[in-house]
Amino acid sequence: MVTHQDVDHAGGLADVRERAEPVAFAHRECAPYVDGRDHPLKMNGKRYPAARVDVELTAGARFATVAGPMEVVHTPGHAPGHISLYFPDERALVSGDALHAPEGELDGPRGPLDEETAVESVATLADLAVERTLCHHGRVVEHDPDAVERVRDRAQD
Numbered sequence: 001m002v003t004h005q006d007v008d009h010a011g012g013l014a015d016v017r018e019r020a021e022p023v024a025f026a027h028r029e030c031a032p033y034v035d036g037r038d039h040p041l042k043m044n045g046k047r048y049p050a051a052r053v054d055v056e057l058t059a060g061a062r063f064a065t066v067a068g069p070m071e072v073v074h075t076p077g078h079a080p081g082h083i084s085l086y087f088p089d090e091r092a093l094v095s096g097d098a099l100h101a102p103e104g105e106l107d108g109p110r111g112p113l114d115e116e117t118a119v120e121s122v123a124t125l126a127d128l129a130v131e132r133t134l135c136h137h138g139r140v141v142e143h144d145p146d147a148v149e150r151v152r153d154r155a156q157d
């Protein structure tokens with residue numbers, strides 16, 4: 001599951017494809033950057049090796065997992081086609097870079113390409129029932145149910 005096109009998230013997919021037989025998922029607005037149809041937006045010059053995306057996702061796609069249902073949440077702004085993954089039974093969220101957690105405290109996205117859209121995505125996440133968030137830049141953060149709402153309120157100021 002590729003959350004977005006940035007090199008630290010999608011750059012190793014070609015390597016994984018060489019070593020295993022993964023089924024690669026990415027949002028349909030992200031896939032062209034990963035598979036080589038478009039150049040990754042934050043990379044000047046040379047890009048990471050392009051890699052096939054097997055399944056192009058849209059918001060609301062749901063998967064059965066051992067942690068209960070997993071829902072794809074479209075959270076663009078940090079990058080086009082960015083996704084987060086929501087596990088309602090576990091009240092857990094994999095935020096990708098839609099949120100980050102410097103010093104273990106939840107905060108808004110780091111370095112969004114489109115600030116306004118990124119803030120809207122934080123508002124989308126604030127509507128979910130979440131008490132545990134895995135941020136790519138940060139770690140797993142256990143928090144009270146209103147923590148993402150507070151990030152949204154700070155971001156909207």
Ligand SMILES: [Zn+2]
Pocket residue numbers: 004006009078097
């Ligand atoms: Zn990123």
